[in-house]
Amino acid sequence: MNKDVVIKCDSVSKIFYSSDKGFDVVKNIDLTVFKNEFLVLFGPGQCGKTTLLNIIAGLDMPTSGKVYVNNKEVIGPGPERGVVYQSISLFPWLTTMGNVEFGIKAAGVGKKERRKRAQYYIDLVGLQGFENTYPIKLSGGMKQRVGIARAYCIEPVVMLMDEPFGALDAQTRYLMQKELEIIWGREKRTVVFVTNNIEEALFLADRIVVLNNCPTSIRQEYVIDMPRPREYTGEKFLYLRKEITGNMDKTL
Template sequence: MSEDREVKIACKGISKTFHVPGQKKLLHVLNAVSLEVYKNEFLVILGPGQSGKTVLLNCIAGLIEPTQGSILINNKPITGPGPDRGMVFQRYALFPWKTVLQNVAFGLTIRGVPLKQRMEVARHYIDLVGLQGFEKSYPAELSGGMKQRVGIARAYASDPDILLMDEPFGALDAQTRYAMEKELRLIWEKEKRTVCFVTNNIEEAIYLGDRVVIMSALPGRIKTEHNITIPVPRAYTHPDFLTLRKQISEDTDLVL
């Protein structure tokens, strides 16, 4: 990664421990994690279960405070959640009593954006994620992939500088997951944001990422990283894709 690129997020020596309920011992989840994420980079944090990758993402989101270390965004320490960061969860986290349009516009509503403007913005991102015609539908009427499209549209509509995505496609079937990966990459190409994307799937990481950071099992720490130079759109059967998948799978115990 070029040294002259603007650093958007800087994690400096992040460690995190939790008290184990009913026990005196501490659970060490993260161990001295240092990481820089560049402006408009699509960074993938890849690791097995219990590698602390979601905890790291939550620290960046301001939902969890590190035990040690600091996190800077635009060279300023974070003090909690903020509108500069949008979050997309593995669970759909939609309001079941609100329509697609209302869910996507929710963040704008909270910020007091005028009705006409927030409806225009919400419809723009609904169109971008391919949900035209479903504006008046409720989450119960949508498939899993469609619900996650709503979540992505809602995150983009709030206009954050940074998108944090915690295994957003993990609950989807394989065919829908591949389709969503393709859509997400296309959306990111059209409307660049700095993205931190957590996954335990090697193929997903290579397909989506500009750079893949691999974390080890507890206590979580950065083991290796790979710059992804495969041209887009990427094909899972491309020789370079298969070579890189083999390298990463040999490097750690992950899901192919």
């Protein structure tokens, strides 16, 4: 694997203050993510995963520590970082095409180039034929495909995905995990993917970073070198599943 560093978190901590009280949520995270790596942040609910991802996205600032993307300090959101959220955040008044091309339209890309690029990513996520459909007519899985195409369309260096399949039913979730792996295989990106689902983590990750409960810190890292596509019921898969879940933070 190419070992170029793309994301570097340097002693990142976050304290939320309410009136005079501080609430530690992220504590001293040192993390390096390599070019085209699929990194999964795996941790229990409410541990601080979204907070950490938002800091990498530049949507929130650390209380101390720094984040670098391609050696540049993150001080706010930027087009080199695409974000896919758990809650489906499409614009309801825009079609699939309108949603996917939104970012590059705002960035001033001309109509012809915009349509071409948006169409490429709509095809990539398997939504050809739904270009003129509004979100209300799309299923949950299809909406997340639009969200993925929209993030890809700005052609970011890194994709930050916050439990993107967390709101889907189990069957659609498996399907989307497989689809995402195919998409990522065709259009490699550096991905930071947040989940609290061990199967999802093992199916997708090159490396799993296990997080402690709040205030979250890194508990353990696992390099996952199983060949792809992986079998959810494969021997090694089940072994790692047991091993990693057994090593989760049991404190509340």
